[in-house]
Amino acid sequence: MISPDVILRGRNVGLPGRVNKANFSLVKTPAQKKLTDEEWLRECFEYERTHEIAFASPKALLEARMIAAMDKARRPRRRAGRNGVAPRPKAAAR
Amino acid sequence: MKPIIFHVEAAGEFRPVELTFASEAGVRRVRAWRKMTPATDAGEFAALAAKRWFYYTREGATAVSLDEMRAVIRRNKRAEIAFLLVASAGWAKRSKFLALAYCRRTWCHHLVLDFLAVRPGLTFAGQPISGVGSGILSALMGLADSLGMETMWGEATASSASFYEKVLKIRPVHDLFIIRRAMMRDLARRYFARQKRRLARAGE
Numbered sequence: 001m002i003s004p005d006v007i008l009r010g011r012n013v014g015l016p017g018r019v020n021k022a023n024f025s026l027v028k029t030p031a032q033k034k035l036t037d038e039e040w041l042r043e044c045f046e047y048e049r050t051h052e053i054a055f056a057s058p059k060a061l062l063e064a065r066m067i068a069a070m071d072k073a074r075r076p077r078r079r080a081g082r083n084g085v086a087p088r089p090k091a092a093a094r
Numbered sequence: 095m096k097p098i099i100f101h102v103e104a105a106g107e108f109r110p111v112e113l114t115f116a117s118e119a120g121v122r123r124v125r126a127w128r129k130m131t132p133a134t135d136a137g138e139f140a141a142l143a144a145k146r147w148f149y150y151t152r153e154g155a156t157a158v159s160l161d162e163m164r165a166v167i168r169r170n171k172r173a174e175i176a177f178l179l180v181a182s183a184g185w186a187k188r189s190k191f192l193a194l195a196y197c198r199r200t201w202c203h204h205l206v207l208d209f210l211a212v213r214p215g216l217t218f219a220g221q222p223i224s225g226v227g228s229g230i231l232s233a234l235m236g237l238a239d240s241l242g243m244e245t246m247w248g249e250a251t252a253s254s255a256s257f258y259e260k261v262l263k264i265r266p267v268h269d270l271f272i273i274r275r276a277m278m279r280d281l282a283r284r285y286f287a288r289q290k291r292r293l294a295r296a297g298e
Contacts, residue, residue, distance in 0.1 A: 037288040040263070044228035045103050047260050053193070053212040053227035054135035055257065056142070057249035060196070060208035064142035067149045 098237065100229035101289050102183075102192075104218035108289075108296055109185055111192060111226060113233050116178040117158050121147050124180060124194050127213060136211040143178060143196040143209040150176040163199065164241075172201040179234070181226055189213055193226045195234060205238040207231075207248035228261045228285075236282035239275060247272045 035043065056064075097112035116124065125144035128137040150156045157163035157177045166173050181193040196209035210230065216223040238246045248271055250258050255267040262273060262281065273281075 037284050038292075040260075041228075041285070041288050041292075044261050045225045047257060048212070048224040048227050049222055051257065052135065052214055053210065053257065054139055054214070055210045055251065055254035056135075056139050057206075057208045058251065059249060060146070061139075061142065064146040068142060068145050071145065071149075 098233040100225075100233055100286070101293065102223055102225035102229055104186075104223045105221045108293055109183065109218070111181050111183045111229060113179050113181050113230060115157065115159050116147075116180045116194070118151070120180050120191070121178055123190055124178070127191075127211075131214050134214045136214050139209050139211045140194060140213075143194060143211070146196065146208075147176060147178050160237075167199070167203075171203075173199070174201055175199045179230065181230055186216070186218055186223070189216065192216055192223065193230055195230050197234065199241075199243075203241075203243055205234065205241075205243050205246040207234065207246070210254075227257065231258075231261050232282050232285035235273065235278040236286070239279045239282060243278075244275045245272060246278055 097114045099110050099112055101108045102111050103109075114120075121144045124140045127140035131137040147156060155174055155176055157166060157175050163175055163177065166175055176196070176198045179195045179197065180191045182191050186192060191213065193212040194209065195207060198206040198208060200206055210227060212226045216226070235246060248258075250267050250269055250271055255269075258267045258271045259265050262271060262277075264271060264273075
């Protein structure tokens with residue numbers, strides 16, 4: 001049996017044309033306005049006037065929190081008994 | 095080491111701020127921010143940066159001066175060293191330290207910025223003080239360049255990316271910013287030259 005010819009001869013069977021052909025102008029991003037040094041400095045200062053500057057690298061933050069947790073676990077707990085106070089007797093079950 | 099001086103805007107004037115390596119006493123003061131400015135990110139980051147600094151100090155991996163850092167690097171080229179920089183100003187009497195930057199020198203001689211925090215609610219003569227964060231970042235670039243570091247980098251978050259985009263003139267910044275030496279040198283030079291010109295103009 002001869003397998004059917006899946007390719008139609010004489011026809012352009014290359015990749016289909018793009019459905020959503022975009023103009024090049026749509027692809028381009030708007031050009032950034034080049035700031036002078038004076039404008040750049042002013043923008044930085046303006047930014048700081050309106051935003052809180054408190055930044056941490058997530059990795060550094062995680063490490064610092066782990067150190068804090070380790071410190072807390074290592075610190076001896078203060079108990080009333082250590083301050084010379086006699087431990088309270090346990091309440092008896094009635 | 096002489097402090098690195100940059101200028102910030104306070105009550106319509108350009109005022110000097112000194113950036114220095116924090117000693118143990120300085121780190122303790124920074125740690126107290128959490129009590130003074132509770133429920134702020136800056137307060138929490140200051141306390142955590144201090145905690146990390148003390149931990150690294152116990153391991154002998156911190157430096158409290160530029161000379162000490164240079165000496166450690168001379169002894170061991172692959173040393174990892176952490177340091178805390180603090181910004182202070184004599185004219186801002188109410189707050190000893192205005193801001194902090196916790197940095198690391200990595201084994202391959204790069205600079206990493208881990209924490210950057212400006213004390214919240216900073217005012218002078220009833221007006222906000224601005225330019226501390228960008229001043230620290232510019233000073234850090236100058237410092238890295240003077241130490242012969244080829245790269246400075248840091249992790250950025252959704253809230254910090256726009257700040258780094260502005261100051262470092264990189265667009266876009268995603269979760270990482272990397273600045274090479276030529277750019278560090280150029281940005282630091284332009285930042286300080288601009289400040290100098292502004293100061294000269296103010297003095298006329």
